[in-house]
Amino acid sequence: MSSTDSAHILVFPYPAQGHMLALLDLTHQLAIRGLTITVVVTPKNLPILNPLLSQHPSIQTLVLPLPPHPSIPPGVENVKDLGNQGNFAIMSALGALYHPIAHWFNSHPSPPVAILSDFFLGWTHHLALHLAVPRIVFYSSGAFLVSVLNYIWHNLRTVRTLSSVAAFPDLPNSPSFPSDHLPSVFRRYRESEPDSEFMKNGMIANISSWGCVFNTLDDLEGNYLDHFRKEMGHSRVWAVGPLCGLDSGAGPAERGGPSAVLASDVMTWLDGCPDESVVYVCFGSQVLLTGPQMEALAAGLERSGTRFIWVVKVADGYGVVPDGFEDRVGGRGMVIRGWAAQVPILSHGAVGGFLSHCGWNSVLEGIVAGVMLLAWPMEADQFVNARLMVEEMGAAVRVCEGRDTVPDSAELARTIADSMGGTRPEKVQAKVIHEKALASVREGGSSLRDLDGLVKELHGLHGRRVTGG
Numbered sequence: 515m516s517s518t519d520s521a522h523i524l525v526f527p528y529p530a531q532g533h534m535l536a537l538l539d540l541t542h543q544l545a546i547r548g549l550t551i552t553v554v555v556t557p558k559n560l561p562i563l564n565p566l567l568s569q570h571p572s573i574q575t576l577v578l579p580l581p582p583h584p585s586i587p588p589g590v591e592n593v594k595d596l597g598n599q600g601n602f603a604i605m606s607a608l609g610a611l612y613h614p615i616a617h618w619f620n621s622h623p624s625p626p627v628a629i630l631s632d633f634f635l636g637w638t639h640h641l642a643l644h645l646a647v648p649r650i651v652f653y654s655s656g657a658f659l660v661s662v663l664n665y666i667w668h669n670l671r672t673v674r675t676l677s678s679v680a681a682f683p684d685l686p687n688s689p690s691f692p693s694d695h696l697p698s699v700f701r702r703y704r705e706s707e708p709d710s711e712f713m714k715n716g717m718i719a720n721i722s723s724w725g726c727v728f729n730t731l732d733d734l735e736g737n738y739l740d741h742f743r744k745e746m747g748h749s750r751v752w753a754v755g756p757l758c759g760l761d762s763g764a765g766p767a768e769r770g771g772p773s774a775v776l777a778s779d780v781m782t783w784l785d786g787c788p789d790e791s792v793v794y795v796c797f798g799s800q801v802l803l804t805g806p807q808m809e810a811l812a813a814g815l816e817r818s819g820t821r822f823i824w825v826v827k828v829a830d831g832y833g834v835v836p837d838g839f840e841d842r843v844g845g846r847g848m849v850i851r852g853w854a855a856q857v858p859i860l861s862h863g864a865v866g867g868f869l870s871h872c873g874w875n876s877v878l879e880g881i882v883a884g885v886m887l888l889a890w891p892m893e894a895d896q897f898v899n900a901r902l903m904v905e906e907m908g909a910a911v912r913v914c915e916g917r918d919t920v921p922d923s924a925e926l927a928r929t930i931a932d933s934m935g936g937t938r939p940e941k942v943q944a945k946v947i948h949e950k951a952l953a954s955v956r957e958g959g960s961s962l963r964d965l966d967g968l969v970k971e972l973h974g975l976h977g978r979r980v981t982g983g
C-alpha cells in the first residue's frame with residue numbers, strides 16, 4: 515500500500531524507555547498492517563528507533579530539538595538520565611513543540627489523519643483539536659492505574675486532604691492505598707506550580723481525547739477496562755496488550771539500546787543453568803539504588819543460594835556492587851552493569867523468577883515469559899501494579915516496598931530461595947495468566963481483536979474528518 519492510499523498517523527512517544535518501547539512495539543504492529551507513519555522524536559532519542567526504522571524503512575521521522583527547560587541539563591533528552599523526578603520538566607519542555615508540529619502539519623502535502631501520543635503528552639489533545647484530527651492516547655500503564663488517576667483528578671481536593679490512607683470507593687474492588695503509595699504524578703503535584711499544572715491539565719485532557727489504547731488485556735484488567743469504558747462513555751478504548759507478546763520484529767536484543775554484556779554471552783550462560791532456576795533482578799530504566807540497598811540486595815542474593823542475573827544501573831552518588839561479591843557468588847550469578855536485553859533474558863527457559871520494581875512493562879514481560887514476579891514496588895504506578903499482581907491476581911510475591919526502604923537481607927534471601935525452590939500457588943497462577951496473555955494476542959484473542967478494531971478505525975479515518983471527543 516503506498517502512502518497516498520493508506521491513512522497517515524502521527525505517532526508521538528514520550529521519551530522514557532518504559533513509555534517509548536511499548537508505543538514503538540505498537541507502531542511496528544500498525545506499520546505491518548499498512549498504515550503510513552511519522553514518528554516525532556528528539557535527536558538524542560532517535561537511536562532508540564533504529565530497530566523499528568530498519569524493519570520499516572517507509573516510517574518517517576519528524577526530528578525536533580527538545581526545547582530548553584531550566585531543570586533539564588544540556589544534552590539530556592530522556593527520563594532515564596533524570597529519574598522519575600525529571601518527568602514534569604520533560605513534559606513541559608515537550609509542550610513547546612506545539613507550534614513546530616502544527617507548522618510541519620500545515621505544510622505537509624498529505625498530513626496525518628490522527629495523532630497517537632503517550633499519556634504524558636496530554637497537551638497533544640489540544641494540538642489535535644487545533645489541527646482538526648482525532649487524538650488517541652497511548653497508555654503505557656495499566657487500566658487500574660489510569661482508573662486511580664482519573665479518580666484522583668476528578669476528586670483532587672478530597673484525595674489531597676486524606677492523611678494516611680486514600681480510598682477509591684468507586685473503583686472495582688474498592689481499593690485503598692497508603693498515601694505514599696499513590697502514583698508519583700499525583701504525589702509530586704504542587705498546586706500553582708507551572709510544570710505541575712501543565713502535567714495535571716495534560717492528564718485531564720487525556721480523559722477528553724477521542725480514543726485510547728491500553729497495553730493491557732481483558733483477562734488481566736477486564737474489570738478496570740469496563741469501568742474505564744463506562745467513565746469514557748464511548749467504546750473507542752482498545753486493549754491491545756501485551757504488546758511484547760506479539761511478534762516484535764524489532765530485534766528484541768537491541769530493544770531500547772545495545773546490551774552492556776553481549777546478549778549471546780548471557781544466553782550461553784543461561785543455557786548452562788537448569789530450567790526455571792535463575793532469578794532475574796532488574797528495576798527498569800529509571801531507578802538507582804542507594805549504597806545500603808545495594809548491600810542488602812547483594813547479601814540477600816548471596817545468602818539465597820539461588821542462581822541470578824542482576825542488572826545494575828550505575829551512576830555517580832549511588833550504590834555499587836560490594837567489593838568481592840562476584841568472586842563470592844562464583845559462577846552462580848551474573849552482574850550486568852548497564853542495559854540488559856531484558857525480553858530475551860526473561861524468555862529463556864532457565865529464568866523462573868523476576869525480582870522487579872513492577873514497572874508496567876516489566877510486569878507484562880514477566881507474564882509473557884511465564885515467570886513469577888517478586889515485587890519490590892518503589893514509585894510511580896508500581897504500588898498499584900504490585901497490588902494487581904499480588905492481591906488481585908495472586909500471581910506475585912511481595913519482597914519489599916518503597917523507594918528508600920532497605921530490605922532485611924536474611925528475609926530477602928529466604929523469600930527468594932522459597933519462591934524459586936518450591937511450588938508456590940503464585941507460581942501456578944503466574945502460569946495461568948501467562949497462558950491467557952498468550953491466547954489474547956493469538957488469532958481470536960481479545961487483544962488481537964482490539965488491535966484489528968483500532969487499525970480498521972484508523973484506516974477508516976483516511977479521507978474523512980473526525981475531530982475532538
Ligand SMILES: O=c1ccn([C@@H]2O[C@H](COP(=O)(O)OP(=O)(O)O[C@H]3O[C@H](CO)[C@@H](O)[C@H](O)[C@H]3O)[C@@H](O)[C@H]2O)c(=O)[nH]1
Pocket residue numbers: 530531532533535654655769770796797798799800801825852853854855856857872873874875876877879893894895896
Ligand atoms: O536493562 C534494561 C532495563 C529495562 N529494559 C526495558 O525497559 C522497559 C522498562 O519499563 P518498565 O519496566 O515499565 O520500567 P520503567 O523504565 O521504570 O518505566 C516507567 O514507565 C512505566 C510505564 O508507564 C511505568 O509503569 C514505570 O513505573 C515507570 O517507572 C522494559 O520494556 C524493559 O524490558 C531493558 O530492556 N533493559
